[in-house]
Amino acid sequence: MVWVTLKKAAKYLFRRPYTRMVPKSEPPFKTDHTRGRHILDLNKCTGCSLCKMVCPANAIDMEHIEVEEGKYPQNKKKIFPRIDLHKCTYCGLCVEYCPFSALSMTDVTGFELFTTDKSTTLKHPQELAVPPESKYRVTITKAMFLGVLQNPQVKPAGKGGSHG
Amino acid sequence: MAGESVSKSLMLYFGPQHPGAPGNVAYKLWLDGERVIDAELVPGFLLRGFEMMMENRAWEMNIVIGYRFCVEDPDSLELGYAEAVDRLLKYDIPEKAKWVRMIQHEFGRIASHLFWANHMSGSVGLRTTGFWSIAAREEVLKWFYKVVGHRIYHSFSVPGGIRWDVPKDFKELTLKTADKIEELVKDIEAALLKNSVFKARTKGVGVIKGEDAIKLGITGPSLRAAGVSYDIRKAVPYENYDKVKFDIPTGENGDSYDRAVVRFKEIHQSLRIIRQAVEEVKPGDPWRIKLPLTVPPGTGIARVEAARGEYMIHVVSQGGRKPYRVRLRSVSLPLMTTAIKHVIKNEEVTIADFPVILGSLDPCAPDIDR
Ligand code: SF4
Numbered sequence: 001m002v003w004v005t006l007k008k009a010a011k012y013l014f015r016r017p018y019t020r021m022v023p024k025s026e027p028p029f030k031t032d033h034t035r036g037r038h039i040l041d042l043n044k045c046t047g048c049s050l051c052k053m054v055c056p057a058n059a060i061d062m063e064h065i066e067v068e069e070g071k072y073p074q075n076k077k078k079i080f081p082r083i084d085l086h087k088c089t090y091c092g093l094c095v096e097y098c099p100f101s102a103l104s105m106t107d108v109t110g111f112e113l114f115t116t117d118k119s120t121t122l123k124h125p126q127e128l129a130v131p132p133e134s135k136y137r138v139t140i141t142k143a144m145f146l147g148v149l150q151n152p153q154v155k156p157a158g159k160g161g162s163h164g
Numbered sequence: 165m166a167g168e169s170v171s172k173s174l175m176l177y178f179g180p181q182h183p184g185a186p187g188n189v190a191y192k193l194w195l196d197g198e199r200v201i202d203a204e205l206v207p208g209f210l211l212r213g214f215e216m217m218m219e220n221r222a223w224e225m226n227i228v229i230g231y232r233f234c235v236e237d238p239d240s241l242e243l244g245y246a247e248a249v250d251r252l253l254k255y256d257i258p259e260k261a262k263w264v265r266m267i268q269h270e271f272g273r274i275a276s277h278l279f280w281a282n283h284m285s286g287s288v289g290l291r292t293t294g295f296w297s298i299a300a301r302e303e304v305l306k307w308f309y310k311v312v313g314h315r316i317y318h319s320f321s322v323p324g325g326i327r328w329d330v331p332k333d334f335k336e337l338t339l340k341t342a343d344k345i346e347e348l349v350k351d352i353e354a355a356l357l358k359n360s361v362f363k364a365r366t367k368g369v370g371v372i373k374g375e376d377a378i379k380l381g382i383t384g385p386s387l388r389a390a391g392v393s394y395d396i397r398k399a400v401p402y403e404n405y406d407k408v409k410f411d412i413p414t415g416e417n418g419d420s421y422d423r424a425v426v427r428f429k430e431i432h433q434s435l436r437i438i439r440q441a442v443e444e445v446k447p448g449d450p451w452r453i454k455l456p457l458t459v460p461p462g463t464g465i466a467r468v469e470a471a472r473g474e475y476m477i478h479v480v481s482q483g484g485r486k487p488y489r490v491r492l493r494s495v496s497l498p499l500m501t502t503a504i505k506h507v508i509k510n511e512e513v514t515i516a517d518f519p520v521i522l523g524s525l526d527p528c529a530p531d532i533d534r
Pocket residue numbers: 054055056057058059060083087088089090091092093094095
C-alpha cells in the first residue's frame with residue numbers, strides 16, 4: 001500500500017532537516033583528518049623534489065626564490081615546492097613522502113578555497129609558508145605516517161587461495 | 165540491428181544527459197510505438213585511459229587513480245588495487261589493517277547501495293525515499309570524513325596496510341554510525357519495498373533467471389537476485405572474510421523487485437560484518453608495512469566483491485618503479501550490454517520500464533570506459 005510510505009514520511013515531517021545552512025548559521029563540518037590547504041616550513045625544506053615526484057596530479061613544481069644571504073642554509077639551490085591547489089587532489093602523498101617533515105596539511109578546504117581569480121590558486125612557496133587567514137588546524141602531518149613497520153613479513157607460499 | 169521492423173522504427177537517444185541514465189553513457193533505443201525493440205550502448209564519454217595512466221605512474225601514486233573507475237563505489241577498487249599489489253609483493257599485512265580495510269569496504273558497499281536506492285526511487289517516481297537514502301548515505305560519508313579525511317575518494321587502503329592509525333574513538337564511532345544507518349535503512353526499506361507503486365513497476369519486470377544470468381556474465385547482487393548464491397567474499401575469501409559470519413541473500417524470480425530486496429538485505433549483512441570486524445580492531449597494533457620503492461617482477465591478481473559485482477584487478481610488474489600492465493575486469497559491461505539485450509528480447513519493455521530495469525541492474529558507467 002502507498003499508506004506505508006506516507007506513514008513513514010509522517011515521522012520525518014517534524015524532524016530537523018538534514019541540510020545545514022553553511023556558513024550562515026553553522027561553520028562547515030570539519031574533522032581531525034580533513035585534508036585541505038598545505039603549509040610549508042621553509043626552514044625544513046631542503047629542495048629534494050621528492051614531493052614533486054610523488055604527486056599524482058602534477059600539482060607541484062619546484063620554484064627558485066630569492067632570499068637574503070645565509071637564510072635557509074639547508075636548501076642550497078633555494079628551490080621550494082609551489083602547489084597548484086586547482087590541480088591538487090588532496091591525497092596527502094606529498095606530506096607522506098617528504099623526508100624532512102616540511103609539508104603538512106590544514107583543514108582549510110571546500111568553499112574556503114573558492115576564488116573568482118584562477119591565478120590565485122597557484123600557491124608560491126612564500127605564500128604556502130604563511131598560514132591561512134581563517135581559523136585553521138593542522139590535520140595531516142608527517143608524524144601520522146611514522147610507526148610503519150619496516151621489515152615486512154613475506155607471506156608463506158600458498159596463502160591467498162587461487163588468486164595467484 | 166537490421167531488418168524490416170527496425171527500419172520502420174524510431175531511433176531515440178537515451179542519455180547521456182537523461183536523469184535516468186546511469187552516468188556518462190548513452191543508449192540508442194529503437195522504438196516501436198511505446199515498446200523498446202532494441203538498445204545499443206554508446207560508451208566513451210568518460211574515456212580517459214585510466215589503465216594507461218596507471219602504467220605511467222609509480223606504484224604509490226596509483227593508489228590515487230586506481231579507484232576512479234567507479235565514483236559510487238571507489239572503496240572496492242581501492243581495496244582491490246592494494247590487495248593486488250600485496251599479492252604481487254607476497255606481503256602479509258598486519259591484522260589490524262585487514263579488519264579496517266574490511267570495515268571500509270563494507271561501508272563503501274552500503275554507501276553505494278544507498279545511492280542506488282536514491283536512483284531507483286527516482287526512476288519509479290518515488291523521490292521521498294530517495295532523499296532519505298541520501299541522508300543515510302550522509303552518515304556513512306561522515307564516518308569516512310572522520311576516519312579518512314575525505315568524503316568520496318578515500319585513498320586509505322594502500323598496498324601494505326592502511327594509511328594511518330584509526331582515531332581513538334573508532335569503535336564507538338563505527339557502532340554509532342552503524343546503528344544510525346540501520347534505523348534509517350529500515351524505514352527506507354519499509355517505505356519503498358512495501359509500496360504498491362514500486363511493486364507494480366518492478367515485479368515481473370526485467371527478469372533474468374539463474375542459468376541465463378551466469379551465461380550473460382552477470383555478477384554481484386543481480387546474479388544473487390537471479391537465485392545463484394555466489395559471492396567472492398565466501399567463494400574465495402580475501403582479507404578476513406573467512407573469519408566473520410554473514411549470509412548471502414538470494415532472490416527467486418530474478419526480476420527488478422528481487423534485485424532491490426537483495427540489495428537491502430545486503431546492507432544489513434554489511435552492518436553485521438562491520439559490527440564483528442570492529443571488535444577486532446585493537447588500539448596500538450601495527451597497521452602498515454613499508455613498501456620498497458621498486459617492485460620485483462611478477463604478477464598480482466585480486467578479486468573483490470564490489471557493490472555491483474566482481475572486480476578483478478591484475479597488476480604486472482617487470483621490476484622498477486611503475487607497473488608494466490594494469491588491467492581491470494569491468495562489472496558494468498555485461499549489465500549494460502548482454503543483460504539489457506536479454507531482457508528486451510524476452511519481454512515487452514516499454515520506454516517507461518527501461519530506466520527501471522537499468523536502474524535495478526545498477527551499472528556504473530565509468531568502469532566500461534576505463
Ligand atoms: S596532496 Fe597529493 S595532489 Fe596535492 S600536491 Fe600533495 S601529492 Fe599532489
